[in-house]
Amino acid sequence: MDLLKVESVEAGYGLIQVLWRTSIIVEENQCVVLLGVNGAGKTTLLRTIIGLVEATKGDIVFDGENITGLKPNVRVSRGIAYMSELAVVPDLTVEENLKLGGYVKNRDDTRRMADKAYEYFPDLKAYRTRKAASLSGGQRKMLGVAKTLMSNPKILVMDEPSSGLSPKFVKKVIEILKLLYEEERPSMLIAEQNVAFLDLAQKIYILDKGKVTFTGSVNALKENDTIRETYFGIMH
Amino acid sequence: MDLLAYTIIAGIMYGIFFGLVGLGLNIIFGVMRMINLAHGDFIMLGAFLAFWLFYLFGINPLLVIPIATTVFFLIGFPLYYAFVPRLSKSSDPEMLSFILFFGLSQVIEAVIILAFGNNQRSIPSTVFGTSSFSILGQSFPKAWLATTLVAFAAFIIIYWYFRHTRLGYATRAIMSNREEALISGIDIDRVSAIAFCLGLVFASVAGIFSYFMIGAAYPSMGPDLTTVSFAIIVLGSLGSPLGTVIGGLLYGVAVMFMQTYFSSWANILPYILLIVIMLLKPEGLFGKAARSA
Numbered sequence: 001m002d003l004l005k006v007e008s009v010e011a012g013y014g015l016i017q018v019l020w021r022t023s024i025i026v027e028e029n030q031c032v033v034l035l036g037v038n039g040a041g042k043t044t045l046l047r048t049i050i051g052l053v054e055a056t057k058g059d060i061v062f063d064g065e066n067i068t069g070l071k072p073n074v075r076v077s078r079g080i081a082y083m084s085e086l087a088v089v090p091d092l093t094v095e096e097n098l099k100l101g102g103y104v105k106n107r108d109d110t111r112r113m114a115d116k117a118y119e120y121f122p123d124l125k126a127y128r129t130r131k132a133a134s135l136s137g138g139q140r141k142m143l144g145v146a147k148t149l150m151s152n153p154k155i156l157v158m159d160e161p162s163s164g165l166s167p168k169f170v171k172k173v174i175e176i177l178k179l180l181y182e183e184e185r186p187s188m189l190i191a192e193q194n195v196a197f198l199d200l201a202q203k204i205y206i207l208d209k210g211k212v213t214f215t216g217s218v219n220a221l222k223e224n225d226t227i228r229e230t231y232f233g234i235m236h
Numbered sequence: 237m238d239l240l241a242y243t244i245i246a247g248i249m250y251g252i253f254f255g256l257v258g259l260g261l262n263i264i265f266g267v268m269r270m271i272n273l274a275h276g277d278f279i280m281l282g283a284f285l286a287f288w289l290f291y292l293f294g295i296n297p298l299l300v301i302p303i304a305t306t307v308f309f310l311i312g313f314p315l316y317y318a319f320v321p322r323l324s325k326s327s328d329p330e331m332l333s334f335i336l337f338f339g340l341s342q343v344i345e346a347v348i349i350l351a352f353g354n355n356q357r358s359i360p361s362t363v364f365g366t367s368s369f370s371i372l373g374q375s376f377p378k379a380w381l382a383t384t385l386v387a388f389a390a391f392i393i394i395y396w397y398f399r400h401t402r403l404g405y406a407t408r409a410i411m412s413n414r415e416e417a418l419i420s421g422i423d424i425d426r427v428s429a430i431a432f433c434l435g436l437v438f439a440s441v442a443g444i445f446s447y448f449m450i451g452a453a454y455p456s457m458g459p460d461l462t463t464v465s466f467a468i469i470v471l472g473s474l475g476s477p478l479g480t481v482i483g484g485l486l487y488g489v490a491v492m493f494m495q496t497y498f499s500s501w502a503n504i505l506p507y508i509l510l511i512v513i514m515l516l517k518p519e520g521l522f523g524k525a526a527r528s529a
Contacts, residue, residue: 050419076421084419091412096405103406104421151421 002061003028003187004049004080004155009058011048018044019210021058026155026189026203031181033201034191035231041210042191043085046159049189050082051075063154077104079154085163087144090133094124097132097143101150110150117146120180138169145176155187162194170196195231206231242374243496244489249376249384251488253442253449255481256387257461258468259394260438266411266475267431268320270330273337276461277344278308278436282443283453284348287357296363297444298382304440312433320432321425341458348455356452364448379448386445390438391481397434398477407431411475467506470513 004026012018018041026032036042047053049060051072060068067075076082081101088097098117102110118125121142127135132143141161148156161177162170177200181188190197198204198218206214206227214227221227261275272278282304289295289303319336323329361379368375398404406427409417418424446453464487472483487509494502 052415052419071423072418073421073423076419082419084416086413086416089409089412089416089420092405092409096408099402099405100409100417100420100422103402107402147420 001028002026003030003063004189005059005061006045006049007059007061009045009048009055009060011044011053011055013044013053017056017210019048022207022210022212023058024189024205024212024215026187028187029185030202031188031190031200032203032205033197034189034205034207035193035195035198036191036207037193037230040207042193042207043159044210045207046082046157046189046191049075049157050080073104076151079151081148081151081153081156083144083148083156083158083161085159087141087161088132088135088147091131093129093131094135094143095128097147098124098150101147104151109152113150113152117149120149120176121146137164138166138172141165141169141173142176145173145180149180149186153186155189158188158190160192161190162192162197170194174200238374239496241372243492245371245374246376246380247489247492248485249380249488250449250492251485252384252387252391252481253445253484254464254468254488254491255472255484256390256438256445257442258465258472258480258484259390259477260435260442261462261465262469262472262475262477262480263394263431263438264435265469266477267407267428268333269475270320270323270333271337271466272435273334273462274341274344274458275435275439275465276458276463277341278439278458279443279446279461279465280348280453280455280458281344282308282440283446283457284352284357284443284455285440286444286447287359287453290359290363291357297359297447298386300444301386301441304444305437308436308440309433312436313429316429316432317425320428341462345455345458352455354455356454358452359447361448377448379445383445383448386441390441391478394434394438394477403427403430463510464506467510467513470518471509473519 002025006022006024008021008023010017010019010021022045024034034042034045044053048055051070055068059066062078062080067078089100092100098114099110102113123139124143124146127139132140135143145161161173165173174196180186181200190200201218204214204216204218204221205212214221214224257279261272264270264272285304285307286297286300289300290297323332323336326332361377364378364382368377369381398408406417406422409420409422410424410427414424468483468487469480471486472479472481487506490509491502491505494505
């Protein structure tokens with residue numbers, strides 16, 4: 001079943017239009033990776049999905065409901081969890097960030113989910129009372145992932161979970177997401193420019209200058225010569 | 237030596253009170269990134285509320301606190317929803333908010349003058365008893381003690397609110413990063429509206445006790461108090477409500493020293509502090525860069 005449907009959406013900032021009739025679909029329990037270079041419009045598309053950027057045309061349908069006009073906080077309470085590039089609220093502690101992740105849920109759920117989050121991310125438990133701003137880039141992304149899980153969302157939307165991380169940490173983030181996906185089967189939409197994330201994907205969209213230029217599986221992607229050159233360089 | 241001890245102790249009490257004077261302005265700035273130019277007028281409204289309740293019904297200023305809290309929540313909510321969401325949608329909300337709150341300040345002042353005349357009002361400090369109390373051999377009126385304790389309690393309450401309540405950490409999330417707060421599912425308008433009301437409530441409570449620390453109240457006292465409050469929160473740190481107490485203490489002790497040793501200069505102190513801080517350390521003495529957001 002289609003969980004998230006972005007239908008011919010146009011959006012941008014003032015006079016600058018970024019998305020041009022962009023359409024993507026994320027099915028239930030599916031992990032979708034949105035690949036694109038810097039400036040391709042990935043972040044804008046994600047921000048339009050959560051409601052930080054207004055769609056000037058087109059519809060966003062989530063779980064059977066048209067959410068195009070809803071405020072971001074309402075979309076979160078409908079079951080969309082969003083992780084920005086920043087991933088956390090810097091001035092709050094690790095624990096407070098987790099609580100914030102469960103803000104739209106009731107307290108008991110939050111406590112239960114926090115315990116579960118600490119199971120997944122034992123490092124975080126040691127830093128409970130530290131401010132998120134004091135964490136390393138990798139720890140911050142881990143906290144970001146944990147935070148998005150706190151609301152027990154129907155879909156995880158992540159903007160460049162690898163940004164600012166060393167290759168070692170990128171690998172760790174991918175491992176965590178893989179483990180998470182295998183155990184919980186959440187629906188995921190991940191925007192990335194790092195092809196290492198394609199391992200996670202069941203479906204790939206390539207976004208270029210605000211338009212979807214490719215839709216398909218990893219294998220289909222690798223068979224496409226132009227794309228292979230652009231994203232994989234000389235590697236095969 | 238006695239004079240020095242008196243100056244310091246009085247300065248500290250005075251300072252804690254002035255922390256309360258600035259607190260509401262800083263809460264509102266921290267959450268909404270807007271300077272409430274009518275802040276001083278809400279202090280004046282608190283003072284007038286306390287005066288009339290005392291004058292007509294003999295209600296003690298301490299009992300005016302819950303009444304003021306109720307009244308300013310009732311005023312704050314509609315005021316917030318009438319203006320702020322619309323302001324936020326404009327291309328330059330900060331500038332527009334200056335004009336709007338400046339206008340509000342003028343309206344409040346004019347309405348109070350129309351209603352009660354441009355007269356000075358006061359509540360005698362004997363309302364807290366005629367006896368005095370002493371600290372380190374220096375004696376002070378009981379009203380000072382009551383005021384200091386109320387201001388101190390206000391800081392404890394706001395600290396507790398920020399650290400231990402759901403709304404409190406939601407408020408801090410907004411102060412830290414508005415967008416992250418929004419995508420965490422926080423209803424920014426609702427939490428901001430509550431912060432706005434709290435800002436007005438703390439202003440009004442400062443007003444209730446202003447008689448004992450700064451003397452008579454009058455309808456046009458607002459703008460001066462706004463300036464003083466602004467100097468205090470810049471001194472502490474803009475956007476960090478608990479930093480206000482530091483700003484208040486520095487201001488209070490400085491004012492007391494000026495009044496004791498160079499009294500004719502005391503009135504321009506807030507302006508000088510404001511200019512010096514802006515030139516040397518615009519993020520406040522203890523703050524991080526408030527304008528990075």
